[in-house]
Amino acid sequence: MAEKDRGPERPARRRRPPAPPAPHFPRPYARPATPPDRACAHVTPDGARIAAFVYGEDLAGTPVLMLHGNGEEHAIFGPVVDACVRAGHPVVALDSRAQGRSTRGSAPLTYELLAADAAGALEGLGLSPAHVLGFSDGAIEGLLLARDRPELVRSLVAVGANLTPEGVRDEDGWLESARASLEAWAAWWREGEGAALVRSGAVDPALLSPTPDEAAREAELLRLMEVEPHIGAASLAAVRCPTTVVAGEFDVIEPSETRAIFSAVPDARLVVLEGLGHSVPKQDPRALARILLETIAFAERR
Known part of the structure; x- marks a missing residue:
């Protein structure tokens, strides 16, 4: 018996794509109300363009450098930028490499590279030395700047920094x-x-x-958090500027890591903000602005 004609063969069914990934830090935030006086790019030796935004450029106070966290951009510091400008301090806020308006470049991604980007941008703008505010990845960069380029850093506020990959809680993966x-x-x-x-x-x-x-x-960028940083606590004894170490009460940073930073930096101040998690600049920018301006005032009295 002849085999029945089955007609044209149907194409294989295409599998559905993976679900679109959600932003890994989606919490909303207020951008600066102050318009920037300059929005320019610092070009690094490996070809990255680091976007730099200067607010209140004509103000007489010492500049403040702001460094954001992983996967973010400079405007997460919006109300803090405005508070600094009201207090008379110009602000240099960067979009870190491969984030915001900055491009990737070709060099291997490390926190030391991000810190070098920040140093180069600050020097290129002619606004060093500066008080430094760093959050999360930016706080790691701030510690490296204060340790390795002390001539650029008048004071440091390090919010949610860690010294090792194990210092970040990842209990649910x-x-x-x-x-x-x-x-x-x-x-x-x-x-x-x-x-x-x-x-x-x-x-x-x-x-x-x-x-x-x-x-x-x-x-x-997330892989960077999984494999870095590797900063020896003892090396932070080289940090000589007034430093405030900040963490949220329910931070994803292990408390032991926060305390190790505080203990290692000479004469550092420790502030743990009750009821807050890791995203201090988004959750309570007023408290962060107050801590920053207190640290700046203390450094300038010295």
Whole structure:
């Protein structure tokens, strides 16, 4: 008996792409009400363009350098920028490499590299030395600047810093999960089944949210948190500027790590903000502005 004609073969069903990854730090924040006087780029030796925003440039006070956390941009310090300008201090706020309006460059990503970017931008603007406010990754960069480039740093407020990857609590595996989700999204559209849709013109990757390039960049930034930093607490004895170490009561940074930083920096002050988590600049910018201006006033009295 002849085999029944089955008609044309149906194409294989395409698997669905991975779920679009959520922003890993989505909490809203208030941007600066003060308009910038300058928005420019510092070009690094490896070709990165570090976006720098200067607020209150004509003010007479000592400048304040602000360094944000992983996956963010400078405007998370909005109300703190405004408070500094009202107090008479110019503000230099950077978008760190591969974040905000700054580009990636080609050098391997390390906290030492990010600190060097900040030093280069500050010197290039002619606004050093400065008081430094760093949050999370930015606080790590601030510690490195104060230790290794003391001539650039008048005082330091380090919010939510850690010395080792183990210093970040990851009890539910959120860090690895977020990174894996971003990597899967980038890979599906770049080399996986989604790549055929891109090649055919059915999908414009620039219209995806996030784009494959954005997802890969965010995954690289999260990987940085998984493998770095490696800062010996004893090395922070070289920090000589007035320093305030800040953490939230429910911070993702291990309390032992915060205390190790506080104990290592000579004459440091420790402030633990009750009821707050890690995102102090977003949760209570007024408290952060007060702590920063207190630290600046103390440093300038000295």
